[in-house]
Amino acid sequence: MTSTSNDDDAIVERAKKIPKTLKRRYRMVALDLDGTLLSTKRTVANVQAEYLRGLSEKGFHVCIATGRAATGTYDHAAKLQIPKLPVVCSNGSRGFFWSPSSSISDGNEDDNDNSAPMIEELFHHQVPKEVVQRAIRMANQHGYCIQYYYMDSVYANQKNPTHYKCTTMYTDYTGVRIDHIDDDFQELLEKNHLPSKLLLLFDDKDGTKARQVANEEFDPTEATIVKGYCSWFMEILNATSNKGVGLRRMCHQLEIPLDQVIAIGDGCNDLEFLQMAGLGVAVKNAEPEVKEIADINLDFTNDDHGPMRILQELEEKGELAFQ
The missing domain is CATH 3.30.1240.10 (Hypothetical Protein, Haloacid Dehalogenase-like Hydrolase; Chain: A; domain 2)
Structure with missing residues (x-):
């Protein structure tokens, strides 16, 4: 597990009020971007990227689920550098696997050069x-x-x-x-x-x-x-699209039951998304409507590395399943 600074440890201490979840082993986390995984500066913190990449390397599935269009996800996928990263975008209308280009994965280019990612289309539901x-x-x-x-x-x-x-x-x-x-x-x-x-x-x-x-x-x-x-x-x-439906479509592709998925979000477009998953988590800065339906309301925000904190908590409880 990635080591944390004293400030990070203090954040973890403030998170001790997280209620205990049902004893269930989760196989995937689906992460909203804006207001959730991204900081207020709209970047993925290095410590979170490293932690999520580490989970993926151990066999735990990490998925991006966002209202953004595909091109708005590429920079953040490149920061994670997770091969065959599942991405649900356009609020559930489109899904694909993102992988670094061969030049990036071979180490021949700068890690931030994501100009030629490899995209494997999975589904695309267009507006009539x-x-x-x-x-x-x-x-x-x-x-x-x-x-x-x-x-x-x-x-x-x-x-x-x-x-x-x-x-x-x-x-x-x-x-x-x-x-x-x-x-x-x-x-x-x-x-x-x-x-x-x-x-x-x-x-x-x-x-x-x-x-x-x-x-x-x-x-x-x-x-x-x-x-x-x-x-x-x-x-x-x-009419058939929202982030919850997009998550369901992606889970069908991955053959992962929805009740083995953690969804983390903050905005009103995340309502169905959190309700569809086995465990719906709202960061502290989430909209009131989202907090009302979430299974867990965190005491820390996107700037406090909220997604990483709850995943660390669940990992320590033995509730994350690694292949």
Whole structure:
């Protein structure tokens, strides 16, 4: 196990209030990124990356599960350097295995060069064309900007300074490159290149109005509407998709029962995710709705290395299964 500093030891001491879990041996942890595994500086701490890599080397499964698009996960997957890392992205709409490129794994390139990861696609549930077309009309009517996620590309139809401000904020937040498009995605639609998700961006402090508009436009049987991690965007997904369903799809691929999975998260898009897993864990900085349904509420945050702390606790109790 990775050694900790005195400060880290103090964090562990503050975590002693973690309630005892049922005696069960878990085979996998599924980790949300923003607000959970990532610090407020939006990076994976070295100590957590080393610990998670060590668990993987011992045969314990580590999975990323995020609302981000695939390209927004690559830098963090590269930090973990876990071969065939399971990734659920776009809030459960897409799943794949990530592996370092051969040049990285052979040690011939800098460890941070993840320009050519190897991706093995597992599932991809796209937004139906009719829903995309209605979302475009709705966005134009209310002045929202749309980001369109197709495979590893992200397109946006910025039409005014507010739109450009929003997409710039999103790029600054995630590091994802946005390609401008003029035709409201008509060429993509004509080619049937349907998105894994749509992101609506708006100049709306709390997003309440935009979410109300979207929920009035789409019935739950037509699309899944997800409150964004930040208040100035929200997502439109295939009606069959959410992070809990994405986790279930990934577990089916790995042949791991859901009751042998730990899910750790913080945001409203993690609700189904935590409920689907055998053990749902909320970090201290989680939304109140998430804490309400979690099996365990931690006394430490993402900046306190929350995911590592609970995994260390469970490992010490003998509740992690190694192959």
